[in-house]
Amino acid sequence: DAGITQSPRHKVTETGTPVTLRCHQTENHRYMYWYRQDPGHGLRLIHYSYGVKDTDKGEVSDGYSVSRSKTEDFLLTLESATSSQTSVYFCATGGTYSYNEQFFGPGTRLTVL
Amino acid sequence: DAKTTQPPSMDCAEGRAANLPCNHSTISGNEYVYWYRQIHSQGPQYIIHGLKNNETNEMASLIITEDRKSSTLILPHATLRDTAVYYCIVRVHYSGGSNYKLTFGKGTLLTVNP
Numbered sequence: 001d002a003g004i005t006q007s008p009r010h011k012v013t014e015t016g017t018p019v020t021l022r023c024h025q026t027e028n029h030r031y032m033y034w035y036r037q038d039p040g041h042g043l044r045l046i047h048y049s050y051g052v053k054d055t056d057k058g059e060v061s062d063g064y065s066v067s068r069s070k071t072e073d074f075l076l077t078l079e080s081a082t083s084s085q086t087s088v089y090f091c092a093t094g095g096t097y098s099y100n101e102q103f104f105g106p107g108t109r110l111t112v113l
Numbered sequence: 114d115a116k117t118t119q120p121p122s123m124d125c126a127e128g129r130a131a132n133l134p135c136n137h138s139t140i141s142g143n144e145y146v147y148w149y150r151q152i153h154s155q156g157p158q159y160i161i162h163g164l165k166n167n168e169t170n171e172m173a174s175l176i177i178t179e180d181r182k183s184s185t186l187i188l189p190h191a192t193l194r195d196t197a198v199y200y201c202i203v204r205v206h207y208s209g210g211s212n213y214k215l216t217f218g219k220g221t222l223l224t225v226n227p
Contacts, residue, residue, distance in 0.1 A: 043157070043217045058214070090156045092215075099206045101147065102215055104156030 003027055004105035006091050012111045019078040021108050023091030031094035032074040033102060034058075034066060036087040043090065049074055050098065081112045117201045122222045125195075131188040133221050135201030138182040143205050146177060148186045149217070150197040157200070157217070160186065191225045198222050 003026035013019050023032065034046040035058075045058030047066040055066050063085060065077045078085055091105040118136040125131040137146065147162040161168055161175045163184075168175045174187040188195055200220040 042219070043215070045214055092156070099145075099204060101159045101162060102157075103159060107154075107156050 004091060004093055004103060006089075006105040006108050008108060009106065010109045012113065013081050014113050015082055016080050019081050019110065019112075021076045021078075021089055021091075021110070023074045023076070023105060025072050025074075025091075025093045027093060027103075028071060029093035029100075029103075030071075030096050031098060031100065031102075032068065033092040033094070034064075034074065034076045035090045035092065035104075036060065036085075037090060037107075038087050046076065046089075078110075081110075083112050086110060086112045117203060117218055119199070119201055119218065119221045121219065122224070125188075125191045125223060125225050127193060127225055127227050128190055131191040131195065131223055131225070133186040133188075133199050133201075133223060134183065135186070136183045137201070137203050140181050140203050141205075144203045145206055146175065146181075146184050147202040147204060147215075148173070148175065149200045149202065149215075150195075151200070151220075152194070152197040160199075191223075193225050193227065196223060196225045 005024045007022045031050055033048040035043045037043050044060045046060055046064050047058050049055045049068040052068055067075045089108045092102040094100040094102045145162050145164050148160040149157045151157045160172050161170055163175045163177055165177055177184045198220040200217050
């Protein structure tokens with residue numbers, strides 16, 4: 001499996017506060033992704049990156065921003081957390097091409113009170 | 114991407130082969146079949162993918178019918194640790210467009226029993 005770590009693994013925060021989740025990979029993969037997983041909705045793509053400083057929106061991007069200043073790091077920021085953003089967040093990486101298989105990190109469980 | 118249909122749940126005895134079916138009757142010629150699984154509270158895990166020939170790796174075998182309308186994932190000797198939700202996904206292999214996206218359906222919950 002690709003070396004993917006996510007931090008923090010668990011976080012509890014309050015409504016209105018900014019939150020940043022970090023994904024770090026050691027495989028030099030070009031593509032990186034952020035998904036959220038909620039009961040009844042499965043996995044949904046938030047944002048993805050196809051290179052350093054190259055990012056694009058997924059299907060549920062409202063309220064989220066991302067940054068990728070280095071190949072190995074992909075940050076997800078909740079600018080002002082809301083209770084609807086309580087979820088499990090997964091980072092994934094892919095290879096050189098967008099259709100390469102994706103490898104997932106262990107997830108971050110975020111609770112917004 | 115073509116839609117897939119999987120049974121919601123299956124049981125398997127430990128040590129026996131687990132055969133997980135997937136129907137993808139609307140698959141097009143340039144779409145590959147992918148399998149992922151998600152063990153409870155973990156991130157999804159890539160298992161295997163194929164186009165039309167049978168594929169095997171250290172985790173599983175993938176059998177795709179000649180007309181490519183269905184496939185079967187085979188775990189040859191299931192263990193308790195194989196209990197997970199298994200997802201069958203079809204996607205095209207070309208750069209660009211929206212094919213970066215993995216669309217996970219509801220999958221099949223495989224329960225391996227002792």
